[in-house]
Amino acid sequence: MSGPRPRHVTVDGRRVRHRVDGDGPPVVLLHGIGRSLRDFTAQHELLADGFRVHSIDLPGHGGSLPTPGPATLAGLARSVGGYLDAVGVEGPAHLVGNSLGGAVAMTLAVTAPPRVATLALVDSAGFGREVTVALRLLAVRPLARLLSRPSRALARRTERAIFHDPAYVTDERVAHALALARQPHAARVLAELVRELGTAGGVRPQWREELLTGVSRLDLPVLVVWGDRDRILPAGHLDAARARLPRARTHLFADCGHMPQIERADALHAMLREFWADASTGPARPVR
Template structure:
């Protein structure tokens, strides 16, 4: 199992938002890693060093997440997508590959659709927003946000959350559970997470106004795209992976068995190899499925 390795925190101001980011690698083309909702750059701690062997890698805490500022705002995909644009502009990244997980994948996908000239290649991991279907827990939290506000950030509760995200809880080290418990205590985190839920999900699932524009535009994705999913994903069903693989013209699909919502964390060695090979390949074959 690839060990989690943390990097030195750096900070940059994106408008008025103090934003934490990591940077690794001093050669090759740039890669931007985008974490999921309620997560942070530590989600890439088993991947960033391997990717940095051949690329310049950037990962950052999205506004409202991790150690970045958490202003009172409507955390819609549009709001966070603009923040992503502002971040890559602040770091003067004119063109990069984007590797996104869950919410981060939907942001990378929207950026690709709106500004394809900025995206060299695209890796989508358990993408949020490819259909209405999402876990019952996500729908309940969106419909009844008081659950989030009343929840206590204890290791026990973190384990309950992780059981929904990973196939095998034993793959998550205790120090990671302790770290996530402390992260849940950060001021403003609950408010930002609730805002994301309410903006994008209701009791029926992902809001139609969120997923329909994305799904209806998949055929317009022009960059080479690698789609990665966990076969046992309890958050976003693997059926959504096949929707994207059928409609994106130059898409490759890889499904990990014995894997939940966090493929990059649960199968890091295989994930890293798969992504590096995809990013360094000279060209891709249209419609290939692996």
């Protein structure tokens, strides 16, 4: 795989780092908390054959500057809408979100339905209370500064928690994670998002209930996939997705961690193409 070729665009007066390739229907790839568009490199390059693929660094992540004021889920979703305006995407786009990016995608779908053609949610936030203890502890103000202090050891532990197969925990990935954590605004944005979305006891139920109720009311094709060895958001959340979104397609990847878009790149790529092809020809059909 070649590395990302990022560019920058101005959205509401601030710099947003993005990557755009291919021609065809628009696809938008949204990464998780504390991460960057590089988490979607494999999918970006596979999907660029047939789609106009946009990978974005969310505000306050990677090479994108934070939005004014505290970082919030609603603010992240608004920024994605602003990005689509800035790059001239007028029609609905296929949104693919991993972890926090899934919650951002759902929020945009609920608040701006004409923007969204389909939702593909990859080990997405929003379906359950359980979350890794590392993020729960970051919600405790006295601990947040200490636990978010960048170090190579912490970066390696984080990468190890994300992947089931340790072969994916490369020196290059650890170095990139450390560079992200050393961005001057990274710790603040991380802490603000963690405190808005959760507590030391887990993910807050209020925003999850509101968001899932909104998504369930949309006439929108939805695909939800999970890795069965996810140590960030456990695979049991897929059962909640099936209960709350009974028309959604779902799939559980065996021997896979929090990022099927990397550990099961080819399989997810094929699944996305089939999902979008079927969505363009008729009503979504659940696949369990």
